[in-house]
Amino acid sequence: MITSGGPSLAIAALDDAGLARARDVSSALSLPLLHEPAIPRHETDYALLLLVTDQGLGLQVTGRKAPGPVRCEFVRGKAGYRRDHGGGTGQLVAKAVGLKKTRRTLHVLDATAGLGEDAYVLAGLGCRLTLMERSPIVRALLEDGLGRAAEDPGAGPVVARMTVRPGDSIRWLEEQHEPVADVIYLDPMFPETAKAAKAKKEMALFRELVGNDDDAPALLAAALDVARYRVVVKRPRLAPPIDGPVPDLQLTGKSSRFDVYTHQKLPEGPAE
Numbered sequence: 001m002i003t004s005g006g007p008s009l010a011i012a013a014l015d016d017a018g019l020a021r022a023r024d025v026s027s028a029l030s031l032p033l034l035h036e037p038a039i040p041r042h043e044t045d046y047a048l049l050l051l052v053t054d055q056g057l058g059l060q061v062t063g064r065k066a067p068g069p070v071r072c073e074f075v076r077g078k079a080g081y082r083r084d085h086g087g088g089t090g091q092l093v094a095k096a097v098g099l100k101k102t103r104r105t106l107h108v109l110d111a112t113a114g115l116g117e118d119a120y121v122l123a124g125l126g127c128r129l130t131l132m133e134r135s136p137i138v139r140a141l142l143e144d145g146l147g148r149a150a151e152d153p154g155a156g157p158v159v160a161r162m163t164v165r166p167g168d169s170i171r172w173l174e175e176q177h178e179p180v181a182d183v184i185y186l187d188p189m190f191p192e193t194a195k196a197a198k199a200k201k202e203m204a205l206f207r208e209l210v211g212n213d214d215d216a217p218a219l220l221a222a223a224l225d226v227a228r229y230r231v232v233v234k235r236p237r238l239a240p241p242i243d244g245p246v247p248d249l250q251l252t253g254k255s256s257r258f259d260v261y262t263h264q265k266l267p268e269g270p271a272e
């Protein structure tokens with residue numbers, strides 16, 4: 001099975017306990033199910049397996065030397081640590097969205113949600129998030145991570161502020177005629193460089209699955225039409241801005257940069 005020109009992908013359960021869920025995922029995503037539990041990763045012709053394990057869904061590259069599966073994880077590891085010790089509204093992404101300037105609860109539309117890492121940071125700082133992700137596979141991983149996090153006392157209240165809306169955000173934004181969110185946040189795939197190709201395994205997998213997001217200029221144009229206060233675009237530190245208007249502000253960090261397109265000043269006080 002080839003996913004729209006991308007890598008071949010199948011669903012597999014690692015043990016009998018996961019088979020029922022694997023069947024559901026397989027029919028929801030119309031992907032083949034490998035029935036045998038504990039498929040050896042190197043004994044399949046599929047490039048990727050979506051594994052159902054007792055720790056949730058994981059996207060696994062096949063092959064003898066492949067690293068472990070990529071999961072959407074909001075409870076343990078980096079996401080949980082950053083939620084508790086991440087630097088609050090002093091973080092660059094928070095400044096870019098405007099959290100330092102307002103005491104309002106901002107509604108942010110993350111129109112390129114991926115595995116929801118950036119959205120989770122913003123939800124952890126009190127924003128209400130709508131997440132759009134067009135890849136059904138990535139969205140399945142995201143929804144699985146959100147589901148597991150909802151059960152956790154630390155992550156639960158944060159993910160309660162995050163709602164997934166399926167579909168392509170360009171098409172959806174182009175159909176809107178009123179502001180859809182206070183801030184629209186975009187993080188399309190970075191242009192590929194040799195260094196990036198060796199970078200995070202999540203990104204390498206993502207690129208195989210979702211492509212290069214070459215339609216980012218159309219996404220920016222659509223977002224600019226229906227953001228109430230601003231559009232924020234995450235870019236590699238030295239990359240040019242996305243084709244389109246010149247950003248009003250650029251906030252540059254160690255590896256990435258936030259290009260901010262401002263429509264109007266954020267209100268300072270709380271909502272009346």
Ligand SMILES: C[S@@+](CC[C@H](N)C(=O)[O-])C[C@H]1O[C@@H](n2cnc3c(N)ncnc32)[C@H](O)[C@@H]1O
Pocket residue numbers: 111112113114115116117118119132133134135138167168169170171187188189190206210213219
């Ligand atoms: C670089 S990843 C985003 C990572 C994310 N910011 C995070 O923190 O996990 C880009 C994602 O945006 C999605 N995407 C790109 N264009 C999109 C569109 N027009 N509508 C919905 N999703 C889109 C891709 O499928 C991909 O999963």
